[in-house]
Amino acid sequence: MAVKVLIYEDNDALRNGLEDLLSLSDEFEVAGAYPNCVQVASDIAKLDPDVVLMDIDMPEITGIEALKIIRNTNRELPVIMLTVFDDNKNVLDAICAGASGYLLKKNASDKLVSSIKEVLSGGAPLSPAIAKMVISSMHSGPGGDYHFTEKEKEILKLLCKGMSYKMIAAETKLSFETIRSYIKNIYSKLQVHSATEAISKAMNERLV
């Protein structure tokens, strides 16, 4: 049976192009092709597609928002995101929101069919530039350098594990007051004023 594809793409030319491209092969059947996602939840319930192609940049509801709506009820349905921009933030947001794959539009005509097959067989198609971005985001080293000493880093790590001053003191065999001194220094280097802020900053900037 043909694979049912649901398309969301606001650009008319591209949307029709994608439809035509998929119609060329009898392996695929376009279940629907819409210029916006306002009905995404009911579209999916009604059309029951096997895979969704979703443009990121759409009016009303962005592709990422639509993806989140889909993921609210369906963790499995493969959704391949399409975008013109390989702009960092959108890509990471989409992947975090649960995108199954990510194609740049310039690669779409080339790779579309193979990408759909890839997600259906459990793979994750990524345009080369996107793969690069995902990888770099994963090893984005420490953002700024806060010039922590080794001891400070050690104590910051323990703090990020959720330990209290007392516990850190016990763990490091240092006095409670010493821990306080270190933490005061850490806060001033991070320019924060509480453990919660420090942990938040440290985790988000991958300092630990």
Add this chain to the structure above:
Amino acid sequence: MAVKVLIYEDNDALRNGLEDLLSLSDEFEVAGAYPNCVQVASDIAKLDPDVVLMDIDMPEITGIEALKIIRNTNRELPVIMLTVFDDNKNVLDAICAGASGYLLKKNASDKLVSSIKEVLSGGAPLSPAIAKMVISSMHSGPGGDYHFTEKEKEILKLLCKGMSYKMIAAETKLSFETIRSYIKNIYSKLQVHSATEAISKAMNERLV
């Protein structure tokens, strides 16, 4: 000028195979091919390769350790990891340690040349199974279900941003005491006893 490739692979047959494969093309030059990484730092200083192929599973020093050693002094040199296993932990560890690309050995002969070219042009070659794994690790959903209500989730998020009770109260337009009530509930559901523990747990289990 030929691209200088440095190879670390403990299996003699595969190491020789890789050498032969690269020698077929005059675009590549094997700068060295070693069965272990004990000298990795000095090898690289001496041979100044353009790209490194690194097996993950090696005696003495694992490929991941070697990668960390390389990254201590060189953040740029492309290092492509090779492995037989698409085992989750190693792959993620390698990527976090700064791998530029990741190939399953079964894909190596096919994809080696194109992968090397891809890293040199700033891309990130990943075997399909690996891409999948990286993506899934990024959207690994919440581990356990703590049965938070929507409001609790909202407040937990704000807490994880480093906000104090006062700030959360202001942000949500709820009273300070209400926030305290929620947070007490959150702690009891998470089985923790402080904001630092809660944030640590929430971040690590991707509850936010």
Add this chain to the structure above:
DNA sequence: ATCAAAATACCCCAAAATGGGTATTTTACA
């Protein structure tokens, strides 16, 4: 219509964290 859960809010008290200091000893490096 009823009942449970969720949302909202307050009280008291104790414990922990924060901010402002200061001070001594080690370590590393110019």
Add this chain to the structure above:
DNA sequence: TGTAAAATACCCATTTTGGGGTATTTTGAT
């Protein structure tokens, strides 16, 4: 061989959190 940075440690005062309650109103589901 100084000397600056790092590591260690303490004091005082205030604010913020945490743990124990209780209570009212709203919402949702049976």
